[in-house]
Amino acid sequence: MVGSTTKMAPGGKGTQSLVIENSGKAAAKKVRLTYVTPVYVNVNEKADLPRGCRMKLADADPYLPQVVSCTLPRLAAGAKKKVTFPVTMTKRARFVGPNFGMGMARPVGTSDADPTDNWTQPIIQSIRPTPAVPQGHVVDLWHSIDVPPLSPQRGRDITFTFGNKGPDMNGPAQLVFVTPFYVNTDHKQPLPPGCSRKLAETDPLLPEVVQCNLRPIPAGAERQLRIPLTLIPGGPRGVVYSLAVIAPDNVNDVERDQTDNLSGPGALNIQG
Known part of the structure; x- marks a missing residue:
């Protein structure tokens, strides 16, 4: 699995994608997928989640990541599936640089020959302009x-x-x-x-x-x-x-x- 790198300034919105590939010789009847947002990043509640996905942790606290759990349909041998999540970054983020999330996929009802390449770290690249340090x-x-x-x-x-x-x-x-x-x-x-x-x-x-x-x-x-x-x-x-x-x-x-x-x-x- 591969995760996208998305550039975003604090207060902005965009998308984060995970690409799943079935490199085996048999189709996966269903695939489970988990996406964890980086810190300071939330799923955009004003946009729809991908089909088959639901929130497992939806706390709006900027220090708590949000967790999305998905069940995806059949993935043929050699096929790829791109799943895109709508995200926003809080204005409480004030740094420039990479901010890592988490993603992992597994087939349902069968084992995976090599789960080591089933996980990834999608990145939200925080860019300027960033808010000034508040008074205090x-x-x-x-x-x-x-x-x-x-x-x-x-x-x-x-x-x-x-x-x-x-x-x-x-x-x-x-x-x-x-x-x-x-x-x-x-x-x-x-x-x-x-x-x-x-x-x-x-x-x-x-x-x-x-x-x-x-x-x-x-x-x-x-x-x-x-x-x-x-x-x-x-x-x-x-x-x-x-x-x-x-x-x-x-x-x-x-x-x-x-x-x-x-x-x-x-x-x-x-x-x-």
């Missing part, structure tokens, strides 16, 4: 992630390291994490304090979405947050990437530079 108490948050190796026999934590370049925050922050495809949060273990699942799914083709409320981060401070993960068998091999964001969660705190608020967390599938 300016802070400068950042975060980074590791890439845990996972197998069906052994889950691991994904570790988020985050901080504030200053000054001190007036209020709390929030961190949003979307699991890669075929990866769940470990439901047998508790999430960190302040974290909850906005989308909780055992379906491997649907990600889970975790939102964490973080206490105010002082200037120069650095902290870590660990979320336990498990691997669902049958998914893509190697590293599969998703998305995450950290941001102030108080109207009195304004982010100086959003470019290091975003990341593409990954999990390494090492199943034998």
